[in-house]
Each structure stands twice: as C-alpha cells, then as structure tokens.
Amino acid sequence: MTYTSPNPETAIAALADPTRRAIVERLRHGALPVGELAHGLTVSRPAVSQHLKVLSDAGLLEVTPRGTRRVYALAPEGVAALRRYLDALWDDALAAFAAEAGQRASPLDTETPE
Amino acid sequence: MTYTSPNPETAIAALADPTRRAIVERLRHGALPVGELAHGLTVSRPAVSQHLKVLSDAGLLEVTPRGTRRVYALAPEGVAALRRYLDALWDDALAAFAAEAGQRASPLDTETPE
DNA sequence: GGCTTGTGTAAGTCATAACTTACCGTAAGT
DNA sequence: ACTTACGGTAAGTTATGACTTACACAAGCC
Incomplete structure (x- = not known):
C-alpha cells in the first residue's frame, strides 16, 4: 500500500515547474x-x-525516514500512471488523425454540417 | 516537415493548465x-x-486553415515526444528503485559516506 | 540533559501567467 | 463592393504559486 498516484493530471502539474523537474532529474540516479x-x-x-x-502529493515521490533525515525517491507507480495516461492520449490522437485523413480522402463536408 | 515538438518540458508545462488539458480532452475525439x-x-x-x-508552440497541436476557420488537431508527434521522455524517466526510476532495494539488502552505509 | 543536525511549516512578498474587453485582419456570401 | 462570420493580437487586471526568512519539532551525539 505504497499509495498510488491520485491522478495523472496532478502529476503533470507537478512536473510543470522547472525546479521540481530538476529535483526529479536528481532523483533519477538514486x-x-x-x-x-x-x-x-x-x-x-x-x-x-x-x-x-x-x-x-502527486504520487511521484516516496519518503523513507532514516534517522533524522528523510530520504526521497522516485515512485515508479506515479511515473507509470503518467505513462498510462499519455499512452491513452497517444492512442486517441492517432485514431483522430487517421479519421481526419479519411475525411480528407472523401470530402463529404467542405462545410460543417451544423 | 510538420515541425516536431521543441522539447518535452515545454509540452509538460503546456499540459499543466486545466483549461489546456480540457482543450486536449476535447480534441481527443477529433x-x-x-x-x-x-x-x-x-x-x-x-x-x-x-x-x-x-x-x-509546445508541438502538441497542429492547425489546418479551412476557409475562414482554423481547425486544430492533436499532433501525434508531440504526444510521442512526451511518451519517450516518460519512458526514459520510468526506466531510470525502476533502476534506482532496484538499486536502493539492493542497498537495503546489503546495508553497507547506514550513514552517508560524505 | 543540553547541543547540534536535519527537516517541515507559517507568514509574507513578488513574479508569472491566465483572463477579460476592445480591436484588427481575412475569407466567404449576397 | 459591402456585410457578416471567424479568429488572432494588444493592453490591462487579477489571481496563483514560487520563493524568502523565521520558527518549531524530532533524532542522534557529547
């Protein structure tokens, strides 16, 4: 029960800040x-x-108190949740792309049908 | 030359805003x-x-002027760049996780060696 | 037991960016 | 050609959040 990420959107917002990304980069090595x-x-x-x-809070890090210091590490599950979100987005993006390519191939609507 | 995403970090920052995520969500369907x-x-x-x-600008969207209106669509390449970034992060996170698990198995340093 | 080290929290300041209204250019319709 | 519809840009306001200093608390060392 290492508690999973709340939602991928919180994680994205967390990674938006440059300093936080620097922290994550530093934690990549350990x-x-x-x-x-x-x-x-x-x-x-x-x-x-x-x-x-x-x-x-975004589920991207985990803490391990070790004596007086608190050791932070990347939480694989948080990163995984983000990956799943982007995979689904990627899937839909491709489908929409293909659909539009098909529409352009058969130009039924030069106008929006409103 | 549909121009590729500048860098994944710009894309992450772009997706941080709730309104922009709503726009992306709406474009998933087409x-x-x-x-x-x-x-x-x-x-x-x-x-x-x-x-x-x-x-x-983040490489996540593409425009297609159609008459007086401008049609926006998800740019698969932009999403792909984000996916690659997270895949690499995921890879390192797992490696770091495994390394720390190994360290805990052989407790050579209860203290940081400074 | 007191001292030092390591870290989280509170309060306040300042910079960034998201939003609004007003305006301008461009493409289609009559 | 004039009008209408659609969308991008400018200027200004406001809200959000990242940062600082000061403080509080817990764990090891002497």
Whole structure:
C-alpha cells in the first residue's frame, strides 16, 4: 500500500515547474535526503521541502525516514500512471488523425454540417 | 516537415493548465475549429486562442486553415515526444528503485559516506 | 540533559501567467 | 463592393504559486 498516484493530471502539474523537474532529474540516479537534494539546486532548503511535498502529493515521490533525515525517491507507480495516461492520449490522437485523413480522402463536408 | 515538438518540458508545462488539458480532452475525439472548441469551455474565445498558441508552440497541436476557420488537431508527434521522455524517466526510476532495494539488502552505509 | 543536525511549516512578498474587453485582419456570401 | 462570420493580437487586471526568512519539532551525539 505504497499509495498510488491520485491522478495523472496532478502529476503533470507537478512536473510543470522547472525546479521540481530538476529535483526529479536528481532523483533519477538514486534516492537522496533533502539536504543533498537542496545542495545541487539554486533555491533554499525550505523551497525544496515545499516542492517535495507537491511531488509527493502527486504520487511521484516516496519518503523513507532514516534517522533524522528523510530520504526521497522516485515512485515508479506515479511515473507509470503518467505513462498510462499519455499512452491513452497517444492512442486517441492517432485514431483522430487517421479519421481526419479519411475525411480528407472523401470530402463529404467542405462545410460543417451544423 | 510538420515541425516536431521543441522539447518535452515545454509540452509538460503546456499540459499543466486545466483549461489546456480540457482543450486536449476535447480534441481527443477529433479535430475542431476554435469556435466549437470555445463553446464547450467556460472561458472566452480569445483565452482559447491564447491557449491554442501555447499548445501549438509546445508541438502538441497542429492547425489546418479551412476557409475562414482554423481547425486544430492533436499532433501525434508531440504526444510521442512526451511518451519517450516518460519512458526514459520510468526506466531510470525502476533502476534506482532496484538499486536502493539492493542497498537495503546489503546495508553497507547506514550513514552517508560524505 | 543540553547541543547540534536535519527537516517541515507559517507568514509574507513578488513574479508569472491566465483572463477579460476592445480591436484588427481575412475569407466567404449576397 | 459591402456585410457578416471567424479568429488572432494588444493592453490591462487579477489571481496563483514560487520563493524568502523565521520558527518549531524530532533524532542522534557529547
């Protein structure tokens, strides 16, 4: 029960911020505590904490308290949820693309039928 | 030369806005002109135009002028770029996850080696 | 037990971007 | 050619959210 992502849209919104993407990039290589994480960034440690909260709420990160430090890691399930969302979008995009190509092949409606 | 997406990060930022996600959702079923698009939304037509520009710049949408109206459609290549980005992230997330699981199996460093 | 280290939270400031109204250009219809 | 419909752009306002400093709390070390 490592709690799954709430919804992919929250995750997308979380990844929109450059600093948060930088955090995610830093976590690609492995889990890190907050201090280490903030050391490579240009913003203050509290700012990092706030971003970590947003990413965690979006289901993209998981915390493991280890003594006095809190180690953050990428949550594979959160990334997977995003992937599923985009896969479905990709599927529909292709279908719509094909449908429009078919419509252009048989120009039944130069005008919208209203 | 339907011009490809600039980078996945711009696309993510574009999808962060709820109104823009609503536009994308509406385009899943097929291409639409601006008027039709704005009709289903709560914001004004100019606002929709601005959002369409952002989505187009991100490589997620394509325009087809048809007479006086401009028909917008999902750009499969833009969605594909996003998918590739997330696939790579997913890959690293799994690797990091496995690495940490291995570290926990052989606890060489209860402390960070600094 | 007090001190230090590591981190999350609160309050407030400031920058960004989403939205509105007004306007302009362009393509079709009569 | 004039009118109408459609959509992009400009200018200005407002709301959102990212950042800072200051503070509070918990866990290890002496």
